[in-house]
Amino acid sequence: MAEPFIGEIxxxxxxxxPQYWSTCDGxxxxxxxxNALFSLIGTTYGGNGTTNFMLPDFRxxxxxxxxxxYLEGKPGGAESVALSATSQLPAHTHALxxxxxxxxxxxxxxxxxAAVADAGKTTxxxxxxxxxxxxxxxxxxxxxxxxxxxxxxxxxTINFCIALTGLWPSRS
Numbered sequence: 001m002a003e004p005f006i007g008e009i010x011x012x013x014x015x016x017x018p019q020y021w022s023t024c025d026g027x028x029x030x031x032x033x034x035n036a037l038f039s040l041i042g043t044t045y046g047g048n049g050t051t052n053f054m055l056p057d058f059r060x061x062x063x064x065x066x067x068x069x070y071l072e073g074k075p076g077g078a079e080s081v082a083l084s085a086t087s088q089l090p091a092h093t094h095a096l097x098x099x100x101x102x103x104x105x106x107x108x109x110x111x112x113x114a115a116v117a118d119a120g121k122t123t124x125x126x127x128x129x130x131x132x133x134x135x136x137x138x139x140x141x142x143x144x145x146x147x148x149x150x151x152x153x154x155x156x157t158i159n160f161c162i163a164l165t166g167l168w169p170s171r172s
């Protein structure tokens with residue numbers, strides 16, 4: 001394996017960091033003991049910048065190339081999301097369909113709402129009679145909730161490690 005650049009990140013298929021490497025798990029390092037690495041990444045990933053700095057934390061993250069929208073070292077996203085009916089779901093309605101024919105039974109199972117021919121006696125029509133009329137919006141109560149749902153794309157975990165020592169990367 002060629003000598004890495006200081007701060008280079010590589011993927012390893014085993015579950016430990018090789019000698020002179022560290023896992024990208026957000027750990028805090030001493031500036032005095034890792035001066036070269038600190039001079040390259042500074043406090044991009046955290047730390048106080050006087051006595052310590054932090055390595056990137058890739059646990060539970062998908063990696064993106066930095067740009068004007070996604071700044072280097074700034075995390076984003078979430079593994080799960082709780083939906084808010086007022087801000088994350090588009091406005092919509094559900095029509096409660098009924099049949100305009102006179103009902104023939106008081107049993108709702110397998111039937112649809114129907115016109116009432118004789119109050120209280122025949123409220124439902126056979127389901128085979130296609131619903132033809134839309135009831136008032138207030139006849140159907142809201143459903144759902146704001147419980148979280150999984151937001152992770154299909155993934156495979158692997159060990160990301162950063163080189164603590166190596167060649168100094170010169171700018172091109």
